[in-house]
Amino acid sequence: MTVEKVVQIDKLSFSYPDGTQALKDVSLEIAQGEKVALIGANGAGKSTLLLHLNGIFCRNGRVQILGMKLEKRNLKFIRQKVGLVFQNPDDQLFCPTVFDDVAFGARNLNLLEEQVTQRVTRALEAVGLAGFEHHSAFHLSFGEKKRVSIATVLAMDSEILVLDEPTSNLDPRGKKEIVQLLRKIDGTQIIVTHDLGLAKNLCDRVVVLSKGKKVADGNTEEIFHNQAFLESHGLA
Numbered sequence: 001m002t003v004e005k006v007v008q009i010d011k012l013s014f015s016y017p018d019g020t021q022a023l024k025d026v027s028l029e030i031a032q033g034e035k036v037a038l039i040g041a042n043g044a045g046k047s048t049l050l051l052h053l054n055g056i057f058c059r060n061g062r063v064q065i066l067g068m069k070l071e072k073r074n075l076k077f078i079r080q081k082v083g084l085v086f087q088n089p090d091d092q093l094f095c096p097t098v099f100d101d102v103a104f105g106a107r108n109l110n111l112l113e114e115q116v117t118q119r120v121t122r123a124l125e126a127v128g129l130a131g132f133e134h135h136s137a138f139h140l141s142f143g144e145k146k147r148v149s150i151a152t153v154l155a156m157d158s159e160i161l162v163l164d165e166p167t168s169n170l171d172p173r174g175k176k177e178i179v180q181l182l183r184k185i186d187g188t189q190i191i192v193t194h195d196l197g198l199a200k201n202l203c204d205r206v207v208v209l210s211k212g213k214k215v216a217d218g219n220t221e222e223i224f225h226n227q228a229f230l231e232s233h234g235l236a
């Protein structure tokens with residue numbers, strides 16, 4: 001039986017309008033249920049790659065999600081399947097209240113409002129923010145905003161979770177809780193992190209980007225064991 005590939009990227013290159021080439025010929029396949037850590041030094045292209053997974057950047061048909069080409073007519077479907085947590089929560093949160101932010105994606109799934117409320121309650125509990133429904137995200141601390149960002153995708157029950165530094169700025173307990181939470185979720189996860197301990201803890205597979213190129217893809221233990229390799233890519 002062949003394992004279903006939920007993400008297929010074929011030689012993806014991407015340059016920003018100012019000419020900065022952020023990705024060079026990156027190919028990547030991820031099977032259903034895999035938990036993959038995406039690591040690399042600052043500026044390696046990690047966030048740029050993630051932004052291609054739900055069509056924020058939509059280029060030259062080189063990305064497929066669940067067998068669907070990432071192009072305009074498929075965006076609605078793909079955005080229901082891929083829950084993306086941005087690196088910066090200010091890019092994610094734009095509603096007047098925490099409730100509305102967390103409900104936003106779930107409302108797009110055409111659920112009954114009662115089901116949406118249940119999902120929001122459950123997601124906020126999971127990130128340790130029960131009772132924050134009526135706060136304005138604008139006034140929360142950075143770490144609290146990060147938790148709300150994670151709650152927005154939890155409430156969507158997305159098949160593929162894509163998280164850009166989910167534990168940055170979280171306090172130690174918050175970090176532990178997010179790790180425990182992610183471990184309990186069965187679906188496919190792609191996690192960008194600078195925390196190698198977290199990567200090791202959650203992911204059997206690691207992909208390393210360096211200056212826009214994929215320079216390693218394999219077993220986490222093996223890659224992390226190679227100190228010289230990590231050092232040469234600014235990771236140790």
Ligand SMILES: Nc1ncnc2c1ncn2[C@@H]1O[C@H](COP(=O)(O)OP(=O)(O)OP(=O)(O)O)[C@@H](O)[C@H]1O
Nearest residue numbers: 016018020022040041042043044045046047048049
């Ligand atoms: N909007 C933009 N315009 C021009 N260049 C950009 C833009 N966003 C990112 N870049 C550049 O693209 C490259 C990749 O950036 P990206 O944000 O993907 O890196 P990253 O691996 O996520 O880094 P970090 O660990 O700091 O989050 C960098 O050289 C960066 O300066």
Ligand SMILES: [Mg+2]
Nearest residue numbers: 046047048087
């Ligand atoms: Mg980044």
